[in-house]
Structures are given as structure tokens and as C-alpha cells.
Amino acid sequence: MSDAAPQTRKSTMRWLPLIIVAALGVLLFAGVMLSRNPNREALPSPLIGKPAPAFRLPVLHEPGRLVTSQELLGAPYLLNVWGSWCPACRDEHPVLTRFAESKRLRVIGFNWKDEHADALRWLEQFGNPYFMVLTDYDGKVAINWGIYGAPETFLVDGKGVIRWKYVGPMTDAVIQNELLPKLAEVEKAR
Missing domain, CATH: 3.40.30.10 (Glutaredoxin)
Known part of the structure; x- marks a missing residue:
């Protein structure tokens, strides 16, 4: 019975890096899709309603x-x-x-x-x-x-x-x- 527990732990540890990479991939994909959303709100500017900077x-x-x-x-x-x-x-x-x-x-x-x-x-x-x-x-x-x-x-x-x-x-x-x-x-x- 004690031999099965270490074997299960080794099997789980083998998949851990793949799970982490997959989770990061999902987050990256979500970020890219959000940045491409044409309906996203424009970034606010503190200059709206103020004189344009002189140049x-x-x-x-x-x-x-x-x-x-x-x-x-x-x-x-x-x-x-x-x-x-x-x-x-x-x-x-x-x-x-x-x-x-x-x-x-x-x-x-x-x-x-x-x-x-x-x-x-x-x-x-x-x-x-x-x-x-x-x-x-x-x-x-x-x-x-x-x-x-x-x-x-x-x-x-x-x-x-x-x-x-x-x-x-x-x-x-x-x-x-x-x-x-x-x-x-x-x-x-x-």
C-alpha cells in the first residue's frame, strides 16, 4: 500500500509542468483577445478638456x-x-x-x-x-x-x-x- 502512494505522487508531478504551461497559455490567449476587442474603452487622458501642450x-x-x-x-x-x-x-x-x-x-x-x-x-x-x-x-x-x-x-x-x-x-x-x-x-x- 505504501508503494502505490509514491507512484501516484510521481505520476502527478510529471503532469504538473504541463498543467502550468497550459494555464499560462490560456491566460496569454485571453489577454491577447481582450487587447484586440474593438469595443474596449479608450484609455482616459487627463488632457481631455484642457489646452493642448504647446510645441x-x-x-x-x-x-x-x-x-x-x-x-x-x-x-x-x-x-x-x-x-x-x-x-x-x-x-x-x-x-x-x-x-x-x-x-x-x-x-x-x-x-x-x-x-x-x-x-x-x-x-x-x-x-x-x-x-x-x-x-x-x-x-x-x-x-x-x-x-x-x-x-x-x-x-x-x-x-x-x-x-x-x-x-x-x-x-x-x-x-x-x-x-x-x-x-x-x-x-x-x-
């Missing part, structure tokens, strides 16, 4: 020209954070291009932590939907905006106040269900 950044296609946040006042704009190194930005790009073609709103590119030549090549390859592309080579301006990844998108009203933020690739559904209603509010408040 002075070079223009990608005119490196000697600096644009300030003050120069963008007067009409709402969509600030889209992207980089040539960002796979999700490639997924978002056709959606953003279609939206920019509507000319409903100025779409400003915010090229983040990218190499100048890589950013130009990327836009040449996939098209340039932007009214203007600002560059934040070292990422210092992005810190003030609370940017921690790409893509991220901000709706800024004509007075320079951030009205909406979306983290992740924009989709047609996000534009229809979130951005356009928020834009309508901004336009109505003028």
Missing part, C-alpha cells in the same frame, strides 16, 4: 520650417501619431487616408521617434493623407501630450483644446461612432 516642431517635408501649436489655432484638427516602424500604423493608414480625403477636418501627422528618410519613404510608399507632418525625432514633445505608443489620435478644437483621444489604430467604426459625433459637438460649440 514647436519641424515639418517633415520642410525640415528648416518650424510650426508652433499657435499656428494651428482657428480650426479643429486631428493629430495622428505615427511612425514608419509601427505595424499598426500601416493598418490604420488606408482608413485615415479615406477620412482625410473627405476634407472634413485637417489631419496633422505627428511623426514620432522616426528617422527622417524612413518617414519620407513610408509616406511615398503608402501615400500622404496629411495636411502637414510634424516631426518629434527625440520624443520630447510627445511626453507632454501623454503619448506612449503609436498610433494615437487626438481631436483638437479651434481654440487648441483637446476634445478626444483614441489609442490604437483608427477604424471606420471608430471614425463613425466616436470621432464624427465628437467632431459634431466641437463644430456646434463654435
